[in-house]
Amino acid sequence: MLHLRLITPSDRTEAVIRLIEKTVGTTHLAVVPGAARNPVGDLVMVDVAREAGDELIGGLRELEIDTVGSIAVEDIDLSLSKRADQAEADAPGEGVDAVLWEQLTEATHEESTLSVTYLAFITLATMIAACGVVLDNAILIVGAMAVGPEFGPLAGFSTAVVRRRPRLALRSLTALLVGFAVAMAVTVLFSLLMDGMGLFTEDMLEADRPNTAFVYAPDAFSFVVAVLAGIAGTLSLTSAKSGLLVGVAISVTTVPAAANAAVALSYGDTSQTAGSTNQLLLNLAGITLAGTLTLLTQKWLWSRQRR
Incomplete structure (x- = not known):
């Protein structure tokens, strides 16, 4: 699993949430409005199966979150969660075969x-x-x-x-x-x-x-x-x-x-x-x-x- 920490301008947060929710293999979505100070915006956190990570990151870049906000990606070494297990099962392909191009x-x-x-x-x-x-x-x-x-x-x-x-x-x-x-x-x-x-x-x-x-x-x-x-x-x-x-x-x-x-x-x-x-x-x-x-x-x- 991957953990994404995003800083999004308030006017793009809803678009980011919609993208995350329609991406198969995501879970543990959390939104903290107005938490970010530099740059100013909302804090969005989500876990995503590795095999779905490239698709989600690509979508976020299309929304220009990397330009007007921030995209940080971390590997999760251990995740004890049935929702995370289900997200990995739902995502197409195997995580070990996935290439995160970015x-x-x-x-x-x-x-x-x-x-x-x-x-x-x-x-x-x-x-x-x-x-x-x-x-x-x-x-x-x-x-x-x-x-x-x-x-x-x-x-x-x-x-x-x-x-x-x-x-x-x-x-x-x-x-x-x-x-x-x-x-x-x-x-x-x-x-x-x-x-x-x-x-x-x-x-x-x-x-x-x-x-x-x-x-x-x-x-x-x-x-x-x-x-x-x-x-x-x-x-x-x-x-x-x-x-x-x-x-x-x-x-x-x-x-x-x-x-x-x-x-x-x-x-x-x-x-x-x-x-x-x-x-x-x-x-x-x-x-x-x-x-x-x-x-x-x-x-x-x-x-x-x-x-």
Whole structure:
């Protein structure tokens, strides 16, 4: 169940109430006239089944409540109510299959913003991965994958394509490209520093690396894994199972490939640089394609299910 807290101008409150009452899957409607002060208006609260949430939020936006008032949405972890149980039973479809497009857009918008924190995480992840590839240490590679925040912009770009939001697409693409460019540039400097300290050597990079050689040797499996990870990651976002994103993060080699490309570039190894770059691009393309197709499929299946 979802809990909606609305601030509505007094002249639109009746229209909002009518919309809520005709939406199948709503319950616990409460109206407090004149309670809101900023902006001035009435306070309306209602619980709605997740599978009916997108329809209700869409209707509220058509009434421009998001412009002249406020729409706040919260997940309800526990609701002990027969009315809530009945509302969920009445709403068409299953809540776990429902996609809250406004919530998804907002979440990916936040995750795909080019911020100092985002740059710090992707740079630190790439530097950790650099240590992993030079030392041929799979544990460091897995750790770097988990730290990397690059799935946010990838999901944001897929969402933007499906929802036809060019500004979100541009924001996501900018965060992705600038983020990796900065991370790789800093990692080149980091590699040179580590070499000067005697902690990195070219021999270590060129040696047999059975645990990490895959990051500069892309093959068909690289694309297949990226596609599967893109599907899993998108489903975890749309079903609010964000904990699964950690598993998605450690199944693709975007950050390790970027790290290996940076280290190889610092030593002038164009072969490994090219191979790692191809691995990076292959993973980015696979995740983006899978994410977009998954969202399109969910949108189509949900529309059929509701009909």
